[in-house]
Amino acid sequence: xxxxxxxxxxxxxxxxxxxxxxxxxxxxxxxxxxxxxxxxxxxxxxxxxxxxxxxxxxxxxxxxxxxxxxxxxxxxxxxxxxxxxxxxxxxxxxxxxxxxxxxxxxxxxxxxxxxxxxxxxxxxxxxxxxxxxxxxxxxxxxxxxxxxxxxxxxxxxxxxxxxxxxxxxxxxxxxxxxxxxxxxxxxxxxxxxxxxxxxxxxxxxxxxxxxxxxxxxx
Amino acid sequence: xxxxxxxxxxxxxxxxxxxxxxxxxxxxxxxxxxxxxxxxxxxxxxxxxxxxxxxxxxxxxxxxxxxxxxxxx
Numbered sequence: 531x532x533x534x535x536x537x538x539x540x541x542x543x544x545x546x547x548x549x550x551x552x553x554x555x556x557x558x559x560x561x562x563x564x565x566x567x568x569x570x571x572x573x574x575x576x577x578x579x580x581x582x583x584x585x586x587x588x589x590x591x592x593x594x595x596x597x598x599x600x601x602x603x604x605x606x607x608x609x610x611x612x613x614x615x616x617x618x619x620x621x622x623x624x625x626x627x628x629x630x631x632x633x634x635x636x637x638x639x640x641x642x643x644x645x646x647x648x649x650x651x652x653x654x655x656x657x658x659x660x661x662x663x664x665x666x667x668x669x670x671x672x673x674x675x676x677x678x679x680x681x682x683x684x685x686x687x688x689x690x691x692x693x694x695x696x697x698x699x700x701x702x703x704x705x706x707x708x709x710x711x712x713x714x715x716x717x718x719x720x721x722x723x724x725x726x727x728x729x730x731x732x733x734x735x736x737x738x739x740x741x742x743x744x745x746x747x748x
Numbered sequence: 749x750x751x752x753x754x755x756x757x758x759x760x761x762x763x764x765x766x767x768x769x770x771x772x773x774x775x776x777x778x779x780x781x782x783x784x785x786x787x788x789x790x791x792x793x794x795x796x797x798x799x800x801x802x803x804x805x806x807x808x809x810x811x812x813x814x815x816x817x818x819x820x821x
Contacts, residue, residue, distance in 0.1 A: 532811075536807075540804065543804075547793075547797070547800065550796070551789065551793065561787055562785075562786075562787030562789075563787060563788060563789045564787050564792070566789075566792050566796075567792055567795070567796075570796050570799060570800075574799075621799070624795060627786065628786055628787035727803055727804075727807065730807060731803075731806065731807050731810060734807070734810040734811055734814055735810055738810060738813055738814045738817065741814065741817045741818070741821070744821075745817070
């Protein structure tokens with residue numbers, strides 16, 4: 531069953547890559563094939579956002595039940611989300627190099643994603659700085675909950691209240707999806723693949739951390 | 749002759765109408781170098797493949813580590 535799911539996900543991903551290059555029409559106003567990056571860059575950023583919310587969910591569960599496996603689940607979600615956020619930043623910088631001539635321009639979008647990375651980088655640093663397990667878990671859980679307010683602000687509000695060279699969001703400032711239907715299909719299909727990959731990795735990582743913790747305790 | 753010019757003009761108009769709205773992307777048969785330059789199809793394709801492959805390899809690594817731990821215990 532697991533092998534079948536892995537093949538299904540791999541096949542879906544292959545289909546998404548094919549569709550991004552050969553099914554979706556070229557976007558107006560983009561240089562070369564740069565618009566094709568967005569079918570991967572945007573879902574990576576969305577998945578990072580979901581991962582940080584999943585971490586907040588585990589943190590709430592930790593604070594209400596004080597069970598260490600919930601703390602381990604939260605850190606797992608944040609670590610994977612951090613990687614997704616980093617990949618979104620890198621793909622965004624590559625796109626900026628093609629479109630704007632520079633990898634980094636301190637555009638509000640670029641600045642806000644860097645602030646999100648710093649915020650969650652600080653979460654990981656905080657965990658490394660507190661030796662007491664209970665205290666670390668408690669502080670980290672509260673910090674991850676603050677992330678619920680920080681992440682949407684930087685992901686969704688800053689780009690809408692500032693002037694940016696970045697293309698309009700999928701749901702634009704007028705609250706409408708102004709995009710070709712084939713482009714939207716590929717974008718959503720890519721998001722489904724990234725999300726499935728994230729939840730699978732998170733599930734395995736959580737189980738792995740629990741196993742290691744159990745082995746260390748015994 | 750006038751008819752030929754008329755047909756030619758009509759064909760040009762039809763070709764222009766059939767052309768994609770954004771001519772920025774090179775044609776499928778573009779030169780090899782065009783594919784691999786910054787923003788070319790090959791270049792972006794490779795970046796995407798690296799990302800997807802990396803994520804899948806990480807998934808497989810997690811799976812194999814978990815299986816090894818489960819076997820040990």
